[in-house]
Amino acid sequence: MRTGEAVSACTSAGEEWDETLLDRVFLTRVIEPGDESGGRWVRECGVREVARRLRRGGPVLPGVSDRRWAGLRARAERADPCRDVATAAAAGVRFVAPGQTEWPGQLDDLGDARPLGLWVRGRPSLRMWALKSVALVGARACTAYGAHMAATLAADLAERGWVVVSGGAYGVDGAAHRGALGAGGATVAVLACGVDRPYPRGHAELIRRIAEQGLVAGELPPGEHPTPSRFILRNRVIAALTRGTVVVEAAHRSGSLVTARAARRLGRHTMAVPGPATSALSAGVHELLRGDAVLVTDAAEIVELVGDMGELAPERRGPVLPTDLLEPGARQVLAALPASGTAAPAGIARRAQTSQDDAIARLYELRALGYVERHDDGWKLTRQAMISARAGRDPC
Structure with a gap:
């Protein structure tokens, strides 16, 4: 056997090896990734027994056709775990198997x-x-x-x-x-x-x-x-x-x-x-x-x-506009002004569904904030507010 050579090569790479681990290396060369039949053989018979049967040519593993058995045996005859171990060690590659500390469960x-x-x-x-x-x-x-x-x-x-x-x-x-x-x-x-x-x-x-x-x-x-x-x-x-x-x-x-x-x-x-x-x-x-x-x-x-509990993404929302900070009543009065021209307090109050006194109070509040201006007995949006409104931006 050339097990000693393989163990020596792997030990020099800082790994602990035994014959079972070397048999796993052998099986990676013989059984294709994701082969559930191969996984079942390993689970039911064990790694060493599956490797032994493939090397010696029998007894045939459960559920294997003659054609597939011949293919597996041909691969097994060419497989050389010692060579794979030495090649891996030279390339700075290690083999991680189930049950080892580094194996992801x-x-x-x-x-x-x-x-x-x-x-x-x-x-x-x-x-x-x-x-x-x-x-x-x-x-x-x-x-x-x-x-x-x-x-x-x-x-x-x-x-x-x-x-x-x-x-x-x-x-x-x-x-x-x-x-x-x-x-x-x-x-x-x-x-x-x-x-x-x-x-x-x-x-x-x-x-x-x-x-x-x-x-x-x-x-x-x-x-x-x-x-x-x-x-x-x-x-x-x-x-x-x-x-x-x-x-x-x-x-x-x-x-x-x-x-x-x-x-x-x-x-x-x-x-x-x-x-x-x-x-x-x-x-x-x-x-x-x-x-x-x-x-x-x-x-x-x-x-x-x-992630872990509590690692929440921030709430998604649009930018906070100045009008969002207005009281609901003030926003309602602002929305009641026409896009162009002036409007009388009575008409503004009617469209805002509030009293005239309340509408006037809100209009003065909006004027202080730069949203509206007074012209004689009427009120209108400021020039900047109208430009912003036409552009689809907040009128401020």
């Missing part, structure tokens, strides 16, 4: 679809960061609006002490990571490939920055490449890892919607940022909003949902 909510383990690149503790994290996901071919919203939300969340989690892809994902990094905050990229193999290649520098300032994580062993199915299955990890998922932009057919639906199934908060009703890239978001998703427009509204 919320991933256990995935049941049999729980990752066999996660390969992690970066210094911080994944478990600690996941405790206060939010997923920001969206379209790869996003609009300028989508990129702006993702970056702004991420920066504001980072400044509030939240960890921003996304998939490292082009578009909204990249904007979210950059927003968090730009604010000096924490961000995690969950990849659908080996964490030592940045993808997409155009984001190699971004992923390097994330690994230096934050964390890069993934289920697949070193050197593994992404596939369409691996992207989709990766999204369940993003959903489970975080307290809630925010979709910034997404078309009707979008992997981001998969993340949102996974979050909803797991009992996490599902949020969406609205866009133009005419935009195809917001169609999927609006469909979420027609369902159970909550509309959010800024970081405060996100934190109100995912």
Whole structure:
């Protein structure tokens, strides 16, 4: 056996290894992410027994067809956990397994679809960061609006002490990571490939920055490449890892919607940022909003949902205008004056539904505030008040 080599390589990277942990490394090379059959085998038979059967060729695991068994055995014959451990150690990557101190317990909510383990690149503790994290996901071919919203939300969340989690892809994902990094905050990229193999290649520098300032994580062993199915299955990890998922932009057919639906199934908060009703890239978001998703427009509204009790977003209201400070009776008299020309106190009182004496008293009060002026026996709005009224602004 070459277990000793693997243990030596991992010990030099500061990790504690045993044969069970090495068997998990072996299984990450053999069983695809999100394979619930594989998760059930591990739960029912144990990691060591599943690995032993795959290495020795039998007995066949429950529910496996001859064709699938042949495929699993072919993978098992090529799997070399010692090599994976050594490659990971050389790249500064560690393996985090269920039951270890750094393992985020919320991933256990995935049941049999729980990752066999996660390969992690970066210094911080994944478990600690996941405790206060939010997923920001969206379209790869996003609009300028989508990129702006993702970056702004991420920066504001980072400044509030939240960890921003996304998939490292082009578009909204990249904007979210950059927003968090730009604010000096924490961000995690969950990849659908080996964490030592940045993808997409155009984001190699971004992923390097994330690994230096934050964390890069993934289920697949070193050197593994992404596939369409691996992207989709990766999204369940993003959903489970975080307290809630925010979709910034997404078309009707979008992997981001998969993340949102996974979050909803797991009992996490599902949020969406609205866009133009005419935009195809917001169609999927609006469909979420027609369902159970909550509309959010800024970081405060996100934190109100995912944060602790009492972390409420400020009440939304328009600006306080000078006329808002007037007594109701004075506002009623002011509204009774015509837009142009003068009016007699009797007519003003009638339109304001008050007495003439009260109307006159209010008119003098309004004159002192600069709203009206007296002309002989009539009253009119001041010139500035009329200009403001025509412009649709407060008449003051």
